[in-house]
Amino acid sequence: MSVLSFDELNALGKKRRSEPIEEYYNPMRISRKRRQKRIEVARKYRDALLEYMHFIDDYAEYGYLDEPATELLRSSIVELIEDAFIIAKTTEQNVEAVYRAYADRISKQIHESTMRNKDKDAYFLSEDRATLIGEDESNALCGYDELQEAFGYGKSKKTWHTVGDKAVRDTHRAVDGKTVPLDKPFSVGGVEMMVPRDPEVDAPEETSGCRCWLTFS
Numbered sequence: 001m002s003v004l005s006f007d008e009l010n011a012l013g014k015k016r017r018s019e020p021i022e023e024y025y026n027p028m029r030i031s032r033k034r035r036q037k038r039i040e041v042a043r044k045y046r047d048a049l050l051e052y053m054h055f056i057d058d059y060a061e062y063g064y065l066d067e068p069a070t071e072l073l074r075s076s077i078v079e080l081i082e083d084a085f086i087i088a089k090t091t092e093q094n095v096e097a098v099y100r101a102y103a104d105r106i107s108k109q110i111h112e113s114t115m116r117n118k119d120k121d122a123y124f125l126s127e128d129r130a131t132l133i134g135e136d137e138s139n140a141l142c143g144y145d146e147l148q149e150a151f152g153y154g155k156s157k158k159t160w161h162t163v164g165d166k167a168v169r170d171t172h173r174a175v176d177g178k179t180v181p182l183d184k185p186f187s188v189g190g191v192e193m194m195v196p197r198d199p200e201v202d203a204p205e206e207t208s209g210c211r212c213w214l215t216f217s
């Protein structure tokens with residue numbers, strides 16, 4: 001775990017931090033259906049974060065915010081996952097447990113970095129940040145869902161793709177075009193990932209802002 005949280009890392013080195021949700025996924029050569037899904041999930045995620053940020057802003061003077069704020073965010077994330085994805089309970093992986101652990105971890109991380117930074121930097125309670133996190137996390141959730149779908153369709157292999165621009169990490173460029181068995185992880189910069197932006201992996205240096213995707217065969 002690096003010192004910077006995932007969205008603090010996202011915030012580095014970029015002047016304008018988020019892009020319009022409708023455009024963010026354009027460099028990814030994915031189907032229209034998959035792009036639409038990412039847009040839909042990103043909007044819901046942004047809205048959940050905005051609701052959370054308003055809560056922080058409205059009740060900041062009362063203290064004791066940690067539990068109710070984290071819980072508000074956690075339950076919104078669980079709700080949007082349940083709305084957006086069919087959660088198969090019969091696959092090898094316990095998908096439901098993965099999503100639950102993800103929601104627990106991400107809501108704590110977002111809350112911690114919000115509380116640590118909000119008085120120093122207005123970005124931390126902004127639509128810009130809500131949008132950026134929503135776009136990034138939508139990739140994590142949709143990519144993971146696509147892997148579950150591939151298991152359901154009996155696919156056996158997966159291939160990693162990058163958008164191929166300058167922002168792609170060297171470690172991700174190194175696995176561009178690489179194919180592995182569906183149930184095996186990719187090794188990306190020494191981190192094992194089942195999918196790009198793997199929601200089970202807490203390694204922001206390898207996942208934050210990643211726009212890689214998989215195809216299945």
Ligand SMILES: [Zn+2]
Nearest residue numbers: 172210211212
């Ligand atoms: Zn990537």
